Amino acid sequence: MSRAIPTPGLPPTAALLPVTVDVIGLTVRGGVLQVLLVQRLLEPFAGVLALPGGFVLPDETLEAAAARELVEETGVAPPGHLEQLRTYGPLDRDPRGPVVSVAHLLLAPAFGLPAAGGDAADVAWHDVRPLLAGRGGAGRALAFDHARILADGVERARAKLEYSALATAFCGTEFTVAELRSVYEAVWDVRLDPRNFHRKATGTPGFLEDTGRTTSGGTGRPAALYRLAEAAGDPAAVVLNPPLMRPDA
Amino acid sequence: MSRAIPTPGLPPTAALLPVTVDVIGLTVRGGVLQVLLVQRLLEPFAGVLALPGGFVLPDETLEAAAARELVEETGVAPPGHLEQLRTYGPLDRDPRGPVVSVAHLLLAPAFGLPAAGGDAADVAWHDVRPLLAGRGGAGRALAFDHARILADGVERARAKLEYSALATAFCGTEFTVAELRSVYEAVWDVRLDPRNFHRKATGTPGFLEDTGRTTSGGTGRPAALYRLAEAAGDPAAVVLNPPLMRPDA
């Protein structure tokens, strides 16, 4: 069924192309930005690390395909925020021939992965930093053009933290200002002044909402628990004004 | 040749989809933001206004396809800046069936269109404002989901003017500060204070470069002519720091 021509009435010059979705799944664990990668089982690039992804099925949306691939490869339905990143052209990507790939970005709190060796290929979190460093370390390279796609995704995430509430997508529903700051520090790979960050985060209208409760048990003074302000639904919809700008590099 | 399966060795569940490129060609004429639209000749949506675009050919890049479609439909190779916008999913877009469409954004100085009624369908500039107003005016609706795509493109352009030098893509190689301000005013649909804008534009490092020459002949005091600063090539690559923020709506 799948390879039949899906749309009669199209000009004969139109190419029918295989379309895939790839997912850049980012999270923050231990103060470090990490990405979800699988080890490929099949050629091409068998054994090499790659972004999870796969072919779009005949009757599904791009976003649905991305969500489905995530479930298939991680074994769970990840929480967090999923958005389209950009599309990578059909040429010079896959040795098998032209393939169009629509990359998606998932920003999620750290979630557990089922025991390795399940149905899908080995899937695990990997530190982003060495992967962005380029052709530095051996064996660190990603399959296809996934290194470039990852770089684009990280840059998108970094930019979006500035002017949207997307950083909260990395946290649970309730979080402290310090946890939120840790997200910014991990994604931007910088250190931020806790006092200035606190002032900025709590002072930006429409961003944070005090739950009235506090943490307990940890070391140091208990911290107030916040959640994303009302407008909720999609944290990407919240416009931070003024924005939280990252320091110059 | 075209409908042959391009990539043997793919899983049989993969769908082969027709892929199109659409172009949102924006310009500023007479202080108003305008978009390049064609009148469709064929069904579906015959006679309705639509974004120029067409199917991707077997052996071309997405960006190449967008550029080719522009040449075919306008009769000239438009100047300006072309970038990918985003991709619209295969379902519920085209009555003929699933189609993936990769929208591109062209920001260009006003360029002349060959006499209407040429080889391609009627192509012309249209004011953006009434098209964004939604289902307001009769006959103003665009084909397919192009109204939504146009809205996304305009929003992208508006955002990019803030933190990149992309506004210069709407101008010729040399321009006055007033012309540049007119671009911002048209795209953002606001009025900006000429004195503050002048201070900001000329004071932002890496943005404008004085040519030393001035305009002449016009009304009022002659204005200094500027060009985009060295780093040139792609104005989108110039990062405005601090950014030129649009006023709150």
Add this chain to the structure above:
DNA sequence: CCGGCTTATCGTCAATACGACGACAACGAA
């Protein structure tokens, strides 16, 4: 040649935002 009109450019000023950093609060541990 002269005001008058128009547009360009420079300055001033108050309000605001930001980075650096001091001070205090509130917890657990010793």
Add this chain to the structure above:
DNA sequence: TTCGTTGTCGTCGTATTGACGATAAGCCGG
């Protein structure tokens, strides 16, 4: 109790912004 740690509030000097006055430098009609 004292200390170490982390969270929260303030202060201060600087940079940026928006509002707006003032001046410069061309055209135009008398």
